[in-house]
Amino acid sequence: xxxxxxxxxxxxxxxxxxxxxxxxxxxxxxxxxxxxxxxxxxxxxxxxxxxxxxxxxxxxxxxxxxxxxxxxxxxxxxxxxxxxxxxxxxxxxxxxxxxxxxxxxxxxxxxxxxxxxxxxxxxxxxxxxxxxxxxxxxxxxxxxxxxxxxxxxxxxxxxxxxxxxxxxxxxxxxxxxxxxxxxxxxxxxxxxxxxxxxxxxxxxxxxxxxxxxxxxxxxxxxxxxxxxxxxxxxxxxxxxxxxxxxxxxxxxxxxxxxxxxxxxxxxxxxxxxxxxxxxxxxxxxxxxxxxxxxxxxxxxxxxxxxxxxxxxxxxxxxxxxxxxxxx
Numbered sequence: 001x002x003x004x005x006x007x008x009x010x011x012x013x014x015x016x017x018x019x020x021x022x023x024x025x026x027x028x029x030x031x032x033x034x035x036x037x038x039x040x041x042x043x044x045x046x047x048x049x050x051x052x053x054x055x056x057x058x059x060x061x062x063x064x065x066x067x068x069x070x071x072x073x074x075x076x077x078x079x080x081x082x083x084x085x086x087x088x089x090x091x092x093x094x095x096x097x098x099x100x101x102x103x104x105x106x107x108x109x110x111x112x113x114x115x116x117x118x119x120x121x122x123x124x125x126x127x128x129x130x131x132x133x134x135x136x137x138x139x140x141x142x143x144x145x146x147x148x149x150x151x152x153x154x155x156x157x158x159x160x161x162x163x164x165x166x167x168x169x170x171x172x173x174x175x176x177x178x179x180x181x182x183x184x185x186x187x188x189x190x191x192x193x194x195x196x197x198x199x200x201x202x203x204x205x206x207x208x209x210x211x212x213x214x215x216x217x218x219x220x221x222x223x224x225x226x227x228x229x230x231x232x233x234x235x236x237x238x239x240x241x242x243x244x245x246x247x248x249x250x251x252x253x254x255x256x257x258x259x260x261x262x263x264x265x266x267x268x269x270x271x272x273x274x275x276x277x278x279x280x281x282x283x284x285x286x287x288x289x290x291x292x293x294x295x296x297x298x299x300x301x302x303x304x305x306x307x308x309x310x311x312x313x314x315x316x317x318x319x320x321x322x323x324x325x326x327x
Contacts, residue, residue: 004056004297005261007090008049009273012041012074014066014265019094020133021119023165023194023201025275026066029133030198041265043074047081049263049293054085056294060114062090065273070098070105079112088114092163094132095119095140095147102143106150110158117161117190118144121169123176131169148185161234164191167204168212171219178223182231189227190234192320197275206239213239235322252321257309261297263288269296271305274318281314 122128
């Protein structure tokens, strides 16, 4: 186990997003209770945790993955801390570049980011807008092209990733998304199987029955053939056909335990990126407003979690486990 995490995700603004993607834990169109946009991380908490963990091997920070991070009103604090403590920002964004536009965001982000993951769920307007509710697909494509042009001008090694949620609605379009990435100069194609956070999503899952898992496995072969050595594929892995309960092979391990950590908007220490209600099943590990991050990281309870990671019933059904050599 590391002295400290190499990467931390700060869930800064879970209630603030400009889209309503159907699979989103927080902002899905299927959520009947709408948030009041009140949960917001105090930037002093970010400073506190980064100043502590930068002495223990912190290399990257991920701003919010539960809302659109570029809408966090204190986002510039991440940029300042990156300069002060020499870590990189690993960004996941919906690619709308809100408020100040693609060029100004590019000048802020590209000098400080290791990788920028841009969510996409369809190469075609109809599919992408059906899944990522509220997005303007044609403008999105134009902005991404401009952003990649800016990246190429910087030439500092920042990679750009297309990130996909695999589901029935985009299964037949995945090859086209991959080709779009390759044509535009994207460095990586990454995805994950759908978390069923809402009952309405069960019919979208590719893991719920044998025939659909077979179709996914056939798609994996096609994606690998298209990619060849021209683009990196990440988490494009086949599913177990026989074992309906264990969606991924038994030998797949946890890529997070003892390596990464998540901090909720209110300071709660979280162990992984599973939907919040699910990861709470692991118990309460502490709050960085009440206890130092490194104390929680070295606690007996967290070390016990690391020891058993990948072996619990929840872990065995996790869509994020990877082959051991990739964890």
